[in-house]
Amino acid sequence: DKGGYKHFMAKEIFEQPSVLSNALGHYLGEDDTVVLPGDNVDFSKVDRLTMVACGTAYYACFTAKYWFEKLARLPVEVDIASEFRYREPPIVKGTTALFVSQSGETADTLAALRYCKDKADRIVSVVNVPESSIARESDLALPIHAGVEVGVASTKAFTCQLNVLLMLALKAAQDRGTMTPDAIRDAIGQLRALPGILNAAMDRDRTLAAAALKLSESRDVLFLGRGLMYPLALEGALKLKEISYIHAEAYASGELKHGPIALIDKTVPVVVMAPKDSLFDKTVSNMQEVMARGGKVLLITDAAGAEIAGPDVWQTVIMPKVPEIISPLLYALPAQLLAYHTAAAKGTDVDQPRNLAKSVTVE
Numbered sequence: 001d002k003g004g005y006k007h008f009m010a011k012e013i014f015e016q017p018s019v020l021s022n023a024l025g026h027y028l029g030e031d032d033t034v035v036l037p038g039d040n041v042d043f044s045k046v047d048r049l050t051m052v053a054c055g056t057a058y059y060a061c062f063t064a065k066y067w068f069e070k071l072a073r074l075p076v077e078v079d080i081a082s083e084f085r086y087r088e089p090p091i092v093k094g095t096t097a098l099f100v101s102q103s104g105e106t107a108d109t110l111a112a113l114r115y116c117k118d119k120a121d122r123i124v125s126v127v128n129v130p131e132s133s134i135a136r137e138s139d140l141a142l143p144i145h146a147g148v149e150v151g152v153a154s155t156k157a158f159t160c161q162l163n164v165l166l167m168l169a170l171k172a173a174q175d176r177g178t179m180t181p182d183a184i185r186d187a188i189g190q191l192r193a194l195p196g197i198l199n200a201a202m203d204r205d206r207t208l209a210a211a212a213l214k215l216s217e218s219r220d221v222l223f224l225g226r227g228l229m230y231p232l233a234l235e236g237a238l239k240l241k242e243i244s245y246i247h248a249e250a251y252a253s254g255e256l257k258h259g260p261i262a263l264i265d266k267t268v269p270v271v272v273m274a275p276k277d278s279l280f281d282k283t284v285s286n287m288q289e290v291m292a293r294g295g296k297v298l299l300i301t302d303a304a305g306a307e308i309a310g311p312d313v314w315q316t317v318i319m320p321k322v323p324e325i326i327s328p329l330l331y332a333l334p335a336q337l338l339a340y341h342t343a344a345a346k347g348t349d350v351d352q353p354r355n356l357a358k359s360v361t362v363e
């Protein structure tokens with residue numbers, strides 16, 4: 001049942017506020033502390049986290065690396081499962097291995113988990129399907145509570161993965177004493193407020209649809225982001241190529257002048273994901289480098305960012321202002337909607353894109 005939407009993907013994008021609000025409740029204790037369902041993880045005894053996944057789930061891990069490192073001062077390694085498993089990396093004592101998978105059946109992720117079994121202190125997974133192989137073979141499986149995701153391109157599972165991973169990072173900060181209880185409560189308060197903000201942001205759908213109409217005529221699109229927005233740029237590019245079949249690539253903004261700037265001309269739109277955060281000024285200067293070469297910038301930012309960026313930007317999408325740490329959960333929305341409307345404009349099969357399967361059980 002598409003719930004009145006044209007595609008499952010649209011339904012799954014638009015139900016994120018209510019799905020996230022329910023999902024968060026499963027990780028909250030009294031007085032807004034983080035409580036994990038099932039066994040506890042005591043992060044004061046964890047020296048290092050190794051996170052492994054594929055595709056969108058990998059980008060969720062990559063986002064979480066920034067959170068764990070910044071909030072909990074915990075060293076984190078992230079890897080793509082197909083590389084990790086064959087590289088056979090040494091797993092040092094004190095390592096917790098964490099696997100993220102919507103289906104819980106991805107062959108490479110499962111193989112990476114099995115490789116870690118006798119080597120890591122503990123195997124934890126973040127899954128949408130609690131009866132899945134990855135969940136069953138973990139010491140602790142944390143459900144994301146996204147509900148069934150039908151669209152092949154992952155949307156609500158991504159934000160629900162982010163939700164659980166942020167709760168885990170806050171739990172780590174709680175256990176390791178790197179954040180005060182008040183600061184943790186504040187962060188949780190911000191997460192509680194997020195569904196309302198996401199709902200309010202849904203009206204950007206029309207601006208994004210208009211922007212997508214123009215994107216749909218391009219052959220190549222670049223995505224740029226810095227800090228927490230870098231993994232989001234990667235996810236935005238993946239979504240766009242999966243369903244619209246437009247070639248899209250993402251770079252960390254700071255990498256622009258190390259190569260990709262050679263691609264810039266007026267036919268290659270550049271999507272810049274940049275709320276006015278601590279790194280905004282640096283991203284603006286990258287954006288100006290793009291515009292100076294005739295590049296067309298589609299800037300996704302907030303009101304303060306739009307004002308600084310000025311009128312020369314090709315198109316601007318203004319998102320609500322949110323605290324930096326929860327920005328990935330908000331900026332996933334324009335990334336998804338942009339891909340969705342671009343694909344819809346091209347008339348591709350949004351829910352069943354060519355060559356892709358929902359669950360990749362062969363490597």
Ligand code: F6R
Binds near residue numbers: 055056101239360
């Ligand atoms: C992208 C997408 C894929 C999956 C990847 C991992 O929209 O859906 O990249 O994220 O195949 O799948 P799971 O999470 O089931 O392990």
